[in-house]
Amino acid sequence: xxxxxxxxxxxxxxxxxxxxxxxxxxSGMFWACCASTMAVITLLFLVAGYLFVLGLPGIxxxxxxxxxxxxxxxxxxxxxxxxxxxxxxxLSGVVGVPVGLLAGVYLSEYSREGRGVPARAxxxxxxxxxxxxSIVTGILGYELxxxxxxxxxxxxxxxxxxxxxxxIVARTTEEMLRLVPDSFRAGSLALGATRSQTILRVVAxxxxxxxxxxxxxxxxxxxxxxxxxxxxxxxxxxxxWDPSQPFPSLxxxxxxxxxxxxxxxxxxxxxxxxxxxxxxxxxxVSVRIVAARAVRSRx
Amino acid sequence: MVxxxxxxxxxxLSMNHPPIPSPDAAIAGGEARAGDAPGATGFGFxxxxxxxxxxxxxxxxxxxxxGHTHAAVEKEAALLRVRDFKLFYGxxxxxxxxxxxxxxxxxxxxxxxxxxxxxTLLRSFNRMNDLVDGVRTEGTITLRExxxxxxxxxxxxxxxxxxxxxxKPNPFPMSIxxxxxxxxxxxxxxxxxxxxxxAEKALRSSALWEEAKDRLSESALGMSGxxxxxxxxARAIAAEPEVLLMDEPCSALDPIATMxxxxxxxxxxxxxxxxxxxxxxxxxTHNMHQAARVSDYTAFMYLGRLVxxxxxxxxxxxxxxxxxEQYVTGRFG
Numbered sequence: 001x002x003x004x005x006x007x008x009x010x011x012x013x014x015x016x017x018x019x020x021x022x023x024x025x026x027s028g029m030f031w032a033c034c035a036s037t038m039a040v041i042t043l044l045f046l047v048a049g050y051l052f053v054l055g056l057p058g059i060x061x062x063x064x065x066x067x068x069x070x071x072x073x074x075x076x077x078x079x080x081x082x083x084x085x086x087x088x089x090x091l092s093g094v095v096g097v098p099v100g101l102l103a104g105v106y107l108s109e110y111s112r113e114g115r116g117v118p119a120r121a122x123x124x125x126x127x128x129x130x131x132x133x134s135i136v137t138g139i140l141g142y143e144l145x146x147x148x149x150x151x152x153x154x155x156x157x158x159x160x161x162x163x164x165x166x167x168i169v170a171r172t173t174e175e176m177l178r179l180v181p182d183s184f185r186a187g188s189l190a191l192g193a194t195r196s197q198t199i200l201r202v203v204a205x206x207x208x209x210x211x212x213x214x215x216x217x218x219x220x221x222x223x224x225x226x227x228x229x230x231x232x233x234x235x236x237x238x239x240x241w242d243p244s245q246p247f248p249s250l251x252x253x254x255x256x257x258x259x260x261x262x263x264x265x266x267x268x269x270x271x272x273x274x275x276x277x278x279x280x281x282x283x284x285v286s287v288r289i290v291a292a293r294a295v296r297s298r299x
Numbered sequence: 300m301v302x303x304x305x306x307x308x309x310x311x312l313s314m315n316h317p318p319i320p321s322p323d324a325a326i327a328g329g330e331a332r333a334g335d336a337p338g339a340t341g342f343g344f345x346x347x348x349x350x351x352x353x354x355x356x357x358x359x360x361x362x363x364x365x366g367h368t369h370a371a372v373e374k375e376a377a378l379l380r381v382r383d384f385k386l387f388y389g390x391x392x393x394x395x396x397x398x399x400x401x402x403x404x405x406x407x408x409x410x411x412x413x414x415x416x417x418x419t420l421l422r423s424f425n426r427m428n429d430l431v432d433g434v435r436t437e438g439t440i441t442l443r444e445x446x447x448x449x450x451x452x453x454x455x456x457x458x459x460x461x462x463x464x465x466x467k468p469n470p471f472p473m474s475i476x477x478x479x480x481x482x483x484x485x486x487x488x489x490x491x492x493x494x495x496x497x498a499e500k501a502l503r504s505s506a507l508w509e510e511a512k513d514r515l516s517e518s519a520l521g522m523s524g525x526x527x528x529x530x531x532x533a534r535a536i537a538a539e540p541e542v543l544l545m546d547e548p549c550s551a552l553d554p555i556a557t558m559x560x561x562x563x564x565x566x567x568x569x570x571x572x573x574x575x576x577x578x579x580x581x582x583x584t585h586n587m588h589q590a591a592r593v594s595d596y597t598a599f600m601y602l603g604r605l606v607x608x609x610x611x612x613x614x615x616x617x618x619x620x621x622x623x624e625q626y627v628t629g630r631f632g
Contacts, residue, residue: 187469188481202471
């Protein structure tokens, strides 16, 4: 500062004004960032506040113990939809998470520096898939599992959701594993470890936190999907554990209630959104705790 | 012959020279022939009508040059033998017909200016170069007369016998204990007692036990750089390798940490105390003083060729070639 100040003092006026201009630009940048951050925070609080205001009145014990009645006078609860969403998340996760993780491991660890035809094709397809409107995967599930089975069912819904998860998990896994320094890999291989030992014992544990984040992002995304379920699981007013039947889900139930004409059902619908957010929060925290424990026990 | 020029494009060089001996003969008998040849103290380019060409110039021109190996090296029992070893990264050749014998339970230093291939040569001993795309080798490197590049040799197995310490300390993001026992873990060892005994032994050998014994379960990333590097040495020797490769192990460390590592290298070779293990150590270093301090033998490399190789004292105080003298005294490179 002092050096710049000294030269501009002794120098020509042009230099000084250029310096002033740079300062204005610099602070302009700073305030633009601040303003945008404020806008984001405000928006977030608006959404959250709106949900709480609308959803809290509908929260009750019955919400978790009763199923839908179909009667606008006494709409009942959301037990069937909560169970349905949890089952759909579990089923789609069982398929989508391992496939996504392993594909990501391939892209980052086994493809030659990410070059090579299979790697580039996988990455391209993943990027395209991640950008495909979710209703398209719903239609795919419809063609693959609804039409052959003759009726809407939970398997088709879970598969459609898994289709959405795979590219998200694969790409975040690849990105996160790439952040692990190569010196870890070299160190492990130089000690006589195989590639799979290196990945399982050094590379993946070093990235566990971010891998979990990627998986949770995919689960959250999927848990909030409605469009692919319209064509596949359809929905069900009764509690069912059988995925070969039309299957309930929170999002579909909320959609039906909130867009419907009855105030009593709207209240339950708004409460359902709060429940969905709470489920994701609990899931996120518990998966993180479990993953952290698993890593600690091995290292 | 001290320096031999391959018959090649530049025929002026090769005209007055005997044919190149086979690489094996070059190692086994190079010194004896050098003694027989008249005027062996200079270069082999004796004829007056030929331009006097230094070894390094010849190398720069792409001539094939066989390095000068001092007789004392051959008197030691060799654990590793490099025979006519060439290495290519794609189309560019990084190592040119390297011939050298690495004495058992001694410290051998590889020195030379950047890009001379010393790290590449080091990584050839545990086949870490296999991990680089497009690497191709010719010739052999034998460990106890077994060629490391034979089809039947599993690099995973090899790397258990030939440990490596890297330039930058690279402890894994685990506890100190788990870092040290990592080689045992991947070999399938599960008994707590065995792991603990191995960890203590390795940490004692790397002079880290006193500092680390009360914090074995803490993360290794919380240690200082010098401690981390000694941990990496402990980890490498926990696998009980025969050979320890060190790729500029002190270049990221401060002088005191460097001193500790150098002491460690000195002890590990088992020169003073045979009970201390006795590893065959190969160390790449940019620091000439370090090479002089820690090593028994020193090899000077230039542009992928071995130029001169002999007892460290000879290389630094009484080198055979003026080029070596110029390099070790810091006049080039």
